[in-house]
Amino acid sequence: MANWQRAMMKVMRIKNYPVTVSSFEDLADSYRRITFHSPQAVEALEGFPTEWVRIWVPKLGAVDGRIVQRGYTVTALRKELDEFDLEFVLHEIPGAAGDWAKGVSPGYEMEISLTPARPKIPAKCEHLVLAGDLTALPAINSWLSYADELDTPKITVLLEDAHGSTRGFPQQEHAKLDTWTWVSPTPVLGTALAEELEQILRKESDVYVWGAGEKELVKRLRTVIKAHELPKEAYFTQFYWILGRAFA
Ligand SMILES: Cc1cc2nc3c(=O)[nH]c(=O)nc-3n(C[C@H](O)[C@H](O)[C@H](O)COP(=O)(O)OP(=O)(O)OC[C@H]3O[C@@H](n4cnc5c(N)ncnc54)[C@H](O)[C@@H]3O)c2cc1C
Missing domain, CATH: 2.40.30.10 (Translation factors)
Structure with missing residues (x-):
């Protein structure tokens, strides 16, 4: 074995x-x-x-x-x-x-x-944005379960998913949760999600972004993060899977 x-x-x-x-x-x-x-x-x-x-x-x-x-x-x-x-x-x-x-x-x-991997817990910030695809849903819910401990008054969830119906997908609630948006994908994975993030970063500066999901989708989030010159301590992103390729 x-x-x-x-x-x-x-x-x-x-x-x-x-x-x-x-x-x-x-x-x-x-x-x-x-x-x-x-x-x-x-x-x-x-x-x-x-x-x-x-x-x-x-x-x-x-x-x-x-x-x-x-x-x-x-x-x-x-x-x-x-x-x-x-x-x-x-x-x-x-x-x-x-x-x-x-x-x-x-x-x-x-x-x-x-795994020893621990996330960077965001320092005090005005707005925590959790973005990804359905594979990131468990992690996003885990952030919301932990939200009492976080020094941020406002949390937004942006989830791109192509399943059509979101019925049955678990959604953790919390008083700090401001908006939970299910984003309908356009033909290019992650483009619609990145646009939602862009809208937020255009208006606000004190934001921490956590993002995970398919590799290209995460890359599109990173492009927006880079364009807005977020400092390294204000974001964390991770590839969870790769479209068209077995993990290993
Ligand atoms: C830190 C971390 C946490 C994760 N947490 C979760 C989690 O909680 N729940 C969860 O479901 N996944 C999670 N994932 C993602 C999961 O590990 C991958 O989706 C994995 O590739 C699935 O393995 P597989 O053997 O089914 O498919 P693979 O053998 O890796 O891939 C076979 C084919 O299936 C496709 N594929 C793989 N995953 C998906 C998918 N989600 N949607 C559509 N096509 C897919 C691939 O592109 C490939 O063509 C996590 C990944 C990481 C790194």
């Missing part, structure tokens, strides 16, 4: 934890929440916004037991029950993690590894 990804992680001293699937729930046709049980992993998880894990799933089409890792954001950490949830976008193009999530059964045992 060993392969280069696992070997690399061993070198980096990244530890694996056994987890068992407890249950799953379809929040929408394309969006599944899976609950995992693992006293060991839950003890190690911290519950900070955007905290994510690598799940190890069977490599697509592999008959030799090879597995691959994919990143997923932890939601709803329930320490008292030794449980946590991950939420999966069930995309149509075959993928190891997406297909695994589509066919999951309670009782399935697997391993996850934790």
Whole structure:
């Protein structure tokens, strides 16, 4: 079962934890929440916004037991029950993690590894803008769950999604949440989202931008951020997936 990804992680001293699937729930046709049980992993998880894990799933089409890792954001950490949830976008193009999530059964045992990646918690700012696509929804909700701790009075969510209906997608509420906008995509991914961000940055200067999602979409957000010369400490962006390419 060993392969280069696992070997690399061993070198980096990244530890694996056994987890068992407890249950799953379809929040929408394309969006599944899976609950995992693992006293060991839950003890190690911290519950900070955007905290994510690598799940190890069977490599697509592999008959030799090879597995691959994919990143997923932890939601709803329930320490008292030794449980946590991950939420999966069930995309149509075959993928190891997406297909695994589509066919999951309670009782399935697997391993996850934790990542040391911690987000930069924005310093005091007037406006926190959370932008991305559906893969960023769990992370955006995790920011909103943490909003009491944030030194900002106003939060905006901008989410570009092509599914047509947003029914069933979880939306965390918070008193600081000013606007939640589902942005309809134009043919070029991320253009409409970047335009929404542009509108905000044109009017306001004391803004922190967090953005994640498909690579080209995130690049378009970065272009707007750069054009407005936001200082490095006023934004964080991350590629979560690449259109037309398996993660690794
Ligand atoms: C830090 C981090 C946190 C993440 N958190 C989440 C999360 O909470 N929930 C979540 O759903 N995803 C999340 N992702 C994204 C997820 O890891 C990727 O979408 C991943 O590529 C899915 O793996 P796969 O094996 O299904 O597809 P892959 O084997 O990587 O790709 C196969 C094909 O599917 C396409 N594809 C992959 N993902 C999508 C998608 N979302 N929509 C449409 N097509 C796609 C690819 O372009 C490729 O053509 C996160 C990624 C990172 C790095």
